[in-house]
Amino acid sequence: MSDTTQAVSVKSIRSPHGTRAAAVVTAVIVPAVIWALAVPVGDLELVVPQSGSPMEITLVPVLLSSAVASLAAWAFLVLLERFTGKAKMIWTIAAVVLLAVSFLPLASPEVSAATRAVLVLMHLAVAAVLILGFLRDDRLRRSG
DSSP: OOOOHHHHHHHHHHHHHHHHHHHHHHHHHHHHHHHHIIITOOOOOEEESSSSSSSEOOOOHHHHHHHHHHHHHHHHHHHHHHHTTHHHHHHHHHHHHHHHHGGGGGGGGSSOOOHHHHHHHHHHHHHHHHHHHHHHHHHHHHHH
């Protein structure tokens, strides 16, 4: 690989968009892996109560919800960056608050302990990947 190609490759990996995209992809993959370990491998049935009939948590909703949440988080951060110099701080506080709110439905006594544990782990994993990944792009920008 030539020096020019290597410099371009490293620069594209270190760009904030590349780092954020990698965080989004990781934030979709990690809960899917947790689901796969819990449901097919661990033989758990993830079911949450709803009005009417209970909803079984399958792989598709895990992938879709983590993708939508991750992309919305990225869009919100980009929007904040356009209008304020404190975007990262505001975004991080909002992310932590939304994480806490996401636990509220899991407090229902109708949710089994196993389902609650797996879903809490998924929520924490997505939040950790996004928060750390989106904060990391700022450190890369300063060092690059």
